[in-house]
Amino acid sequence: MELISEENKIELNIFNLLKEVIDPELAINIIDMGLVYDISFTVENGIVVNLTLSSEGCPMGDVILEDVKNVIKENYPETKQKVNLVWEPKWNSTFITPSGRKTLNMD
């Protein structure tokens, strides 16, 4: 019996792929930074990623969004994709992963 569905596998793969997307100012990937809120895949809607930025109007915001779209497109060229920029909940430092905290010298 499969413990993990095909959809979940794709979601997990995208999660790992998004570790390649780096915030150019902080030199930390967006997963460790806690910017990615949700990744979902369904046959009907395709891949949907909800992500945020550490502050509104971040000049690097559109670079990050473009990079996310490119990474998904490169790996799943035939699949529909949507990347949403969301502001709720507001990002805060508790979203940073332990590995991210290390990168940012927080501890």
Add this chain to the structure above:
Amino acid sequence: MLNTNVNSKSTYSIITIHYATGAISFLIASIMICLSLNAFSEHHFNPKLLTITHIITIGWATLIIMGALYQLLPTITNNKLYSNKLAAITYILMVTGLIILSYSFWTLSVEKVIQIATSILLIGILLFLLNIYKTADKKTSSTEFNFIITAVLWLTVTGIIGMLMAYNFEYNFFSVDHLNYLTIHAHIGILGWFILLIIGIASKLLPMFLLSENNKVELLKYSYYLINTGLILILVDGYFFNETKRIIFYILPIIVGIGLFLIFIKNVYKNRVRKKLDIPMKKSIISFIILIISIFLYITANFVEDKEIKQKIVNATGFSFLLGFITMLILGQTFKTLPFIIWLNIYKDSKERKKLPKDLYSETILKFQLPLYLMSYTFFIAGILSSIMFLLYIGGALLFLCALLYNFNVFKIILTK
């Protein structure tokens, strides 16, 4: 939607040319300072100091700030810059006006030439105001934007008073001493244009770069009203009632306003997620300490009776504000803004990014420059206050070296391929 303004080629070129011209102006000013060290022991209304002051305020600080604003404004307003052409014309007018103004001060051509220079500069400022105003829309009402647009309005007032002074040399229509208007011009230029603008920009950038949370933004609202109240009182009493002796009272709300901003910065610093500061951020934080020293010098100058000592402290105050606080802030923030514009231009559409923005400049030079600049500032302040020329010579040499290093790094970034 996020803006993509900076990615437009023409905006990129306009921003870059502002930084390049600013850097060259800083270098020219440092050379002129080295050649005019004696002027620091004279009254500030002398040809050499007037020339140097305007190269620093317009060529160095204002041009860099204008370039930074063209980059930052879209992130604050979420709109593209209203007009790149207008920005280009503004740049040409500001540089032309500055060159003619510097020539007229240096050679004491204080009739038609200075009138032409100040008129060109004022047209440039008015076009800049129009560009900033038009970039915003009805939805734009952030605290940062209020500071910025009000600062540009005060820059316009500064330009108008400057132009009136220039015409007064020939037509002599002022009813009181020329120095009365110079005092208003300088106060409004430094406190209205630079301080308000720096508060507007810093309150957006510093929390963003330091990843700071739970900041006391409400302090900035009080700061805005207090500083503007003081500035209006300085202008009304000084210009319409010809009285500048009461300025010290009007300075009080301004100092409280700046104090609230500094509390905001302290809070941003305390609540930062990024504990380790990089060199540009270290410079920015140090600049605020120099701001406190500058305010202290300003207050001291107002309570000193002896004219000679008072003049020395006034000169030290001007130096501390312009070449201490504002310069140190620019020396830091240049490397948090310029590399990103260039990086975006080179790597935005590239899938192979070999470098990050911070890799575009030499960090070693930046590190080396910080103690060098602090020493230069210290030698200068000590030299101005003590009238010991030897201290000024060392300060001047160090300043020139810093300007050279700054130029090296700025052009290293700009010329990245």
